[in-house]
Amino acid sequence: MRVRVPATSANLGPGFDALGLALGRHDDVTAEVTDGGVRVVVTGEGAGELPSDDRHLVVTAMRAAFDLLGGQPAGLALECVNRIPQARGLGSSSAAIVAGVLAARALVPDGEGRMDDEAALRLAAELEGHPDNVAPCLLGGFTIAWTEPTGARAVSLPVAPGVRPTAFVPAERGLTSVARAALPATVPHADAASNAGRAALLVHALTADPGLLLPATVDRLHQEQRAPGMPGTAKLVAELREAGVAAVVSGAGPTVLALSDVPARFGAGTDWRRWELPTDVSGARVFRGRL
Numbered sequence: 692m693r694v695r696v697p698a699t700s701a702n703l704g705p706g707f708d709a710l711g712l713a714l715g716r717h718d719d720v721t722a723e724v725t726d727g728g729v730r731v732v733v734t735g736e737g738a739g740e741l742p743s744d745d746r747h748l749v750v751t752a753m754r755a756a757f758d759l760l761g762g763q764p765a766g767l768a769l770e771c772v773n774r775i776p777q778a779r780g781l782g783s784s785s786a787a788i789v790a791g792v793l794a795a796r797a798l799v800p801d802g803e804g805r806m807d808d809e810a811a812l813r814l815a816a817e818l819e820g821h822p823d824n825v826a827p828c829l830l831g832g833f834t835i836a837w838t839e840p841t842g843a844r845a846v847s848l849p850v851a852p853g854v855r856p857t858a859f860v861p862a863e864r865g866l867t868s869v870a871r872a873a874l875p876a877t878v879p880h881a882d883a884a885s886n887a888g889r890a891a892l893l894v895h896a897l898t899a900d901p902g903l904l905l906p907a908t909v910d911r912l913h914q915e916q917r918a919p920g921m922p923g924t925a926k927l928v929a930e931l932r933e934a935g936v937a938a939v940v941s942g943a944g945p946t947v948l949a950l951s952d953v954p955a956r957f958g959a960g961t962d963w964r965r966w967e968l969p970t971d972v973s974g975a976r977v978f979r980g981r982l
């Protein structure tokens with residue numbers, strides 16, 4: 692069987708740990724149960740760098756799902772075709788986790804009966820530590836995620852036609868764990884209030900009125916606090932916004948995401964990869980067959 696999972700951009704400015712968008716760039720994972728051992732073949736992004744054994748994140752997620760689904764198989768063989776760059780803020784770890792959870796579920800008899808989509812989201816969010824990438828990865832579209840005592844929940848909303856995501860992906864990496872450690876434990880009330888208003892406005896801008904995207908993407912909770920760790924990202928976000936483009940740090944960075952049209956001069960002559968990416972409306976998909 693094969694799972695296709697989209698890249699995602701979390702936060703979208705003011706929606707820290709809550710809002711996310713699925714993007715039209717995908718990883719493919721083909722998985723089979725074998726008689727023994729674990730074998731992972733990676734091509735594309737991360738080839739030659741990612742582990743090829745039980746330490747591989749897709750395998751870790753599969754193991755966690757198999758535990759909930761009734762037990763571990765004798766062995767596993769995976770082929771990962773990666774197009775989502777890792778540690779850039781495009782949801783690579785969530786894509787790996789969602790692929791693993793859905794692959795395990797598809798390899799078990801009556802997997803969907805034993806783990807419904809809501810349970811898959813709860814498990815994926817628990818493994819990732821926050822729900823704002825796994826939600827759009829699973830559901831597609833623009834998602835609002837939140838966490839209840841029982842675990843993560845999410846809704847997906849359709850994106851208005853005038854929203855045109857462009858990602859600017861730098862060569863250097865940035866780990867989410869490092870970016871999270873840069874945040875203060877508490878925030879001023881005025882900053883929290885500002886983000887609450889902008890996040891609410893962003894739901895309206897993304898689904899109904901993209902003309903409001905620039906004011907709707909103002910953040911005061913994480914982007915400035917993380918800027919010293921990614922100065923090139925902070926500079927590009929500032930320049931794009933100065934030019935009237937609704938630009939934000941994608942996830943924990945260092946990728947920059949623009950949500951409105953970008954003048955051609957941005958990214959030209961630099962080593963940033965500039966990708967115009969449609970919104971992914973389907974979310975993760977499972978195919979009964981190989982690539």
Ligand SMILES: Nc1ncnc2c1ncn2[C@@H]1O[C@H](COP(=O)(O)OP(=O)(O)OP(=O)(O)O)[C@@H](O)[C@H]1O
Nearest residue numbers: 748777778779780781782783784787866867942943
């Ligand atoms: N496709 C993959 N296969 C195996 N491991 C992966 C894969 N993608 C990511 N990882 C693991 O996750 C790490 C990156 O996770 P991290 O959360 O820091 O970045 P990200 O998910 O790309 O960014 P963000 O969460 O900000 O969108 C990689 O260094 C690697 O260990």
Ligand SMILES: N[C@@H](CCO)C(=O)O
Nearest residue numbers: 701707708867942943
């Ligand atoms: N909300 C998360 C997204 C990255 O995984 C963060 O900014 O830390």
